[in-house]
Amino acid sequence: MTGKRLGPILTALAAVGAGFVVLAIGLAASGYDPVVALGALGRGAFGSWYAFGSATLVRAIPLILLGLGVALAFRGGALNIGAEGQFYAGAIAATWVGIHVAAWPSGLAIGAVWSAAAVAGVIWISVPVLLKVRFGVMEVISTLLLNFVAEAAVSYAVTGPLQEAKRVYPQSDPIAATARLPLLPGSRLHGGIVVAVVLAVILWVLFTRTRWGFRLKAAGLSPEAARVSGGIPVLRVVAGALLWSGALAGLGGGVEISGVTYTLFQNLSPGYGFTAIAVALLARLNPLGIILSGTLFGALEAGAQGMQREAGVPAVAVQVAEATIILAVLLAEVLARRAAARSISAPDPA
Amino acid sequence: MSGDEPVLELRGISKSFGSVQALRGADFVLVPGEVHALLGENGAGKSTLVHIAAGMIPPDDGTIRIRCVDTKLRSPRTARALGIGLVHQHFTSIGALTVSENIALSMGPAGGRADRQSLSGLPERLMAGLSLDSRVDRLSVAQRQRLEIVKALATGATILLLDEPSAVLAPSEVDELLSLIRDFVARGGAAAFITHKLREVFIAADRVTVLRRGAVTLSGRVSGQTEATLALAMLGTAVPEDGADTTRPSALPVRSEPIMAHFGGIPLRGGELIGVAAIEGNGQRKLLRDLAERDSAAGSVALVPEDRTTEGIIPDLSISENLLLGLDRDPGWSRGRWIDRTRARARTTQLINTFGIRADGPDVAVGTLSGGNQQKVVLARALERRPAILIAENPTRGLDIRATSFVQDQLRAAARAGMLVLIYSTDLDEVLALGQRVLVVHAGRVTEAPQGADRQVVGEMMLGLVPKRQSGSGER
Numbered sequence: 059m060t061g062k063r064l065g066p067i068l069t070a071l072a073a074v075g076a077g078f079v080v081l082a083i084g085l086a087a088s089g090y091d092p093v094v095a096l097g098a099l100g101r102g103a104f105g106s107w108y109a110f111g112s113a114t115l116v117r118a119i120p121l122i123l124l125g126l127g128v129a130l131a132f133r134g135g136a137l138n139i140g141a142e143g144q145f146y147a148g149a150i151a152a153t154w155v156g157i158h159v160a161a162w163p164s165g166l167a168i169g170a171v172w173s174a175a176a177v178a179g180v181i182w183i184s185v186p187v188l189l190k191v192r193f194g195v196m197e198v199i200s201t202l203l204l205n206f207v208a209e210a211a212v213s214y215a216v217t218g219p220l221q222e223a224k225r226v227y228p229q230s231d232p233i234a235a236t237a238r239l240p241l242l243p244g245s246r247l248h249g250g251i252v253v254a255v256v257l258a259v260i261l262w263v264l265f266t267r268t269r270w271g272f273r274l275k276a277a278g279l280s281p282e283a284a285r286v287s288g289g290i291p292v293l294r295v296v297a298g299a300l301l302w303s304g305a306l307a308g309l310g311g312g313v314e315i316s317g318v319t320y321t322l323f324q325n326l327s328p329g330y331g332f333t334a335i336a337v338a339l340l341a342r343l344n345p346l347g348i349i350l351s352g353t354l355f356g357a358l359e360a361g362a363q364g365m366q367r368e369a370g371v372p373a374v375a376v377q378v379a380e381a382t383i384i385l386a387v388l389l390a391e392v393l394a395r396r397a398a399a400r401s402i403s404a405p406d407p408a
Numbered sequence: 409m410s411g412d413e414p415v416l417e418l419r420g421i422s423k424s425f426g427s428v429q430a431l432r433g434a435d436f437v438l439v440p441g442e443v444h445a446l447l448g449e450n451g452a453g454k455s456t457l458v459h460i461a462a463g464m465i466p467p468d469d470g471t472i473r474i475r476c477v478d479t480k481l482r483s484p485r486t487a488r489a490l491g492i493g494l495v496h497q498h499f500t501s502i503g504a505l506t507v508s509e510n511i512a513l514s515m516g517p518a519g520g521r522a523d524r525q526s527l528s529g530l531p532e533r534l535m536a537g538l539s540l541d542s543r544v545d546r547l548s549v550a551q552r553q554r555l556e557i558v559k560a561l562a563t564g565a566t567i568l569l570l571d572e573p574s575a576v577l578a579p580s581e582v583d584e585l586l587s588l589i590r591d592f593v594a595r596g597g598a599a600a601f602i603t604h605k606l607r608e609v610f611i612a613a614d615r616v617t618v619l620r621r622g623a624v625t626l627s628g629r630v631s632g633q634t635e636a637t638l639a640l641a642m643l644g645t646a647v648p649e650d651g652a653d654t655t656r657p658s659a660l661p662v663r664s665e666p667i668m669a670h671f672g673g674i675p676l677r678g679g680e681l682i683g684v685a686a687i688e689g690n691g692q693r694k695l696l697r698d699l700a701e702r703d704s705a706a707g708s709v710a711l712v713p714e715d716r717t718t719e720g721i722i723p724d725l726s727i728s729e730n731l732l733l734g735l736d737r738d739p740g741w742s743r744g745r746w747i748d749r750t751r752a753r754a755r756t757t758q759l760i761n762t763f764g765i766r767a768d769g770p771d772v773a774v775g776t777l778s779g780g781n782q783q784k785v786v787l788a789r790a791l792e793r794r795p796a797i798l799i800a801e802n803p804t805r806g807l808d809i810r811a812t813s814f815v816q817d818q819l820r821a822a823a824r825a826g827m828l829v830l831i832y833s834t835d836l837d838e839v840l841a842l843g844q845r846v847l848v849v850h851a852g853r854v855t856e857a858p859q860g861a862d863r864q865v866v867g868e869m870m871l872g873l874v875p876k877r878q879s880g881s882g883e884r
Contacts, residue, residue, distance in 0.1 A: 267747060267749070268745050268746055268747060269736045269737075269742055269746070269747055272729070272736055272747055273736065275725075276722060276725070276729075279724050279725065280718065280723075282715075282718045282719045283718065283719050283720065283721060283722045283733065284722075284733070286711065286713050286719040286720075287711070287713065287719060287720055287721075287733050287734050287786070287789070288733040288736070289734055
């Protein structure tokens with residue numbers, strides 16, 4: 059039991075270690091001092107309470123929410139690569155609602171903004187879900203492609219219907235003060251962190267303690283066995299998981315608008331929807347693990363800014379570490395699978 | 409013909425997959441100018457033999473001689489270079505590419521172009537209607553299969569091996585295929601094709617080799633054979649060598665239990681152990697699955713599926729979770745929407761003991777268990793559902809003797825406890841040993857074998873050689 063629990067954690071740590079080693083080698087090869095650069099990265103992410111709370115955790119919030127959404131779909135074997143698009147759909151809806159709720163009490167306004175964001179995420183993913191259920195279109199492709207549509211929709215919104223009243227910049231007016239999340243005094247850390255952690259715990263309970271979570275896992279691991287031996291309506295279960303996945307990613311967009319930017323603009327997300335896939339995979343789709351892996355990737359993003367400021371290393375260099383971590387996790391998965399396959403009895407002869 | 413040196417000679421070929429022995433010292437000889445049928449039930453080892461001859465899998469033991477030269481076939485490429493072409497049971501062409509692109513692909517990098525000129529050596533009949541420029545996914549099934557043969561011949565094959573080529577074809581297409589094979593042989597080639605249909609042997613083959621449980625039971629000229637001799641060789645006459653209990657259960661007393669289900673129109677009652685015999689592809693699978701899909705009026709139906717590793721278990725999940733599959737609504741395992749993990753694990757531990765599953769506790773991944781222990785998990789789950797009807801498809805396939813007799817005992821016990829138990833097995837001995845009544849499915853129709861019918865009678869019914877009695881004649 060302990061070995062079973064410990065394995066994924068050790069794998070994740072090894073992967074993260076590998077990521078930093080490769081990053082250090084890359085930095086050295088490009089003529090930077092890896093000690094100085096990584097030191098700057100560490101300070102940027104954890105150097106002070108401000109760095110941790112206002113840089114790392116603020117970036118971790120959308121990563122956790124979107125990571126949970128991705129994990130929910132992946133658990134059911136459905137590859138939702140479209141969290142980025144659902145995030146944007148949520149952000150557009152949140153902005154539109156947020157501008158119009160100035161007269162509402164704050165709690166109600168925030169609730170309305172988040173609901174709109176989650177619903178928009180569901181609507182955005184409902185297209186791939188319908189295509190999958192009706193025509194068997196692979197959701198990998200349809201969700202991915204809708205990301206580009208969502209980015210274009212944001213561009214249209216901030217230069218058209220949602221553009222600020224002054225019509226100067228391609229951005230929206232800020233949302234009403236009633237729709238903004240409370241901040242922790244002296245920092246930029248907003249109430250979204252509570253939502254992210256609470257949702258992670260709820261999802262963990264759903265995944266590990268309920269029939270629904272079990273059926274989703276079975277459907278994801280083996281649709282045939284789930285259907286034949288478990289009597290599980292696999293397509294319905296998976297379609298439902300995809301819709302909830304879209305809701306979480308959409309909510310992530312709403313939380314970002316109501317907690318961080320207050321306005322909608324292009325490139326609102328530095329690729330949160332894609333990094334969220336890494337967050338979910340590093341945590342092996344475990345919601346509690348996603349709190350940690352989301353924080354780690356938040357720290358990498360925050361540290362990258364510090365590295366750029368202090369050591370002059372382009373922030374994108376951090377993507378080397380991110381990519382290495384993911385490759386290491388996937389490699390560990392493949393190796394574990396091979397080891398398991400070796401111990402399983404050989405197939406029946408034809 | 410008989411004086412010719414063989415082009416392909418397999419001697420004493422043995423091959424095991426894990427604990428399953430697919431071939432036991434099988435011999436196979438192919439001479440030029442002949443069409444040779446490889447006959448046998450599913451799992452008899454025909455495909456394994458052909459795959460070994462084509463260099464797809466190495467034999468554990470035995471020798472391969474090609475044109476009288478001892479050869480080690482290291483890879484399919486080696487075999488291809490020696491003129492051996494294999495037509496797979498499943499199509500291997502790429503749908504999005506054209507016919508000529510697929511042919512070029514099969515010839516490899518050194519193969520050159522696949523245009524009208526380079527393919528002009530191929531029989532015209534083979535190429536008829538096969539436009540080189542059409543996309544393969546626009547072709548009919550028969551055309552796609554023809555393309556598979558073209559691909560084999562385009563690499564210069566003089567020995568053609570076909571793995572159950574008629575399985576996907578309509579009857580008229582089968583005749584066309586067989587005459588194409590005869591055509592190829594008439595031009596000096598040699599061909600072997602796998603089948604389990606006697607008709608095809610008599611139409612197209614010069615010689616026939618029959619496999620049963622990995623051993624050759626008959627090999628000789630088709631002209632000396634009758635359907636009965638081939639059927640007997642296919643289904644066997646001897647007592648099985650693995651020591652399984654084959655004593656036929658005695659005839660049943662007249663039963664008064666209510667009718668629980670109908671199988672192909674034949675009424676079945678609780679407490680009965682029904683053996684279902686059929687040769688693969690006669691519609692038995694659909695009949696069994698239809699029965700398994702809907703719970704009958706008498707209660708639920710539990711299934712022990714044939715394909716254990718893909719349909720029966722989820723290897724990555726623990727024993728406890730695999731049992732939960734299908735039991736997740738059972739009050740012993742869940743409370744409403746919540747899974748009762750404590751009770752589930754405790755119940756799993758009990759079942760591990762009852763069924764003698766060799767595992768270190770309920771949290772062990774099922775994928776790490778042996779095939780026999782995996783099957784015990786599947787059986788434990790099916791019985792834990794306390795179904796009214798239990799359907800077991802090939803329940804002992806790939807199991808060792810002890811696991812086999814354990815599973816068979818459990819099935820007998822289930823029937824004694826009042827369940828209606830249906831056992832379908834490709835192993836006729838198992839059907840006869842277990843079934844108090846034996847139902848035979850041939851061409852989608854179900855007939856009941858007379859009480860006490862022996863393997864020859866049942867075997868002939870399976871092959872459709874006995875005039876069919878009316879469906880439903882088995883009621884009493």
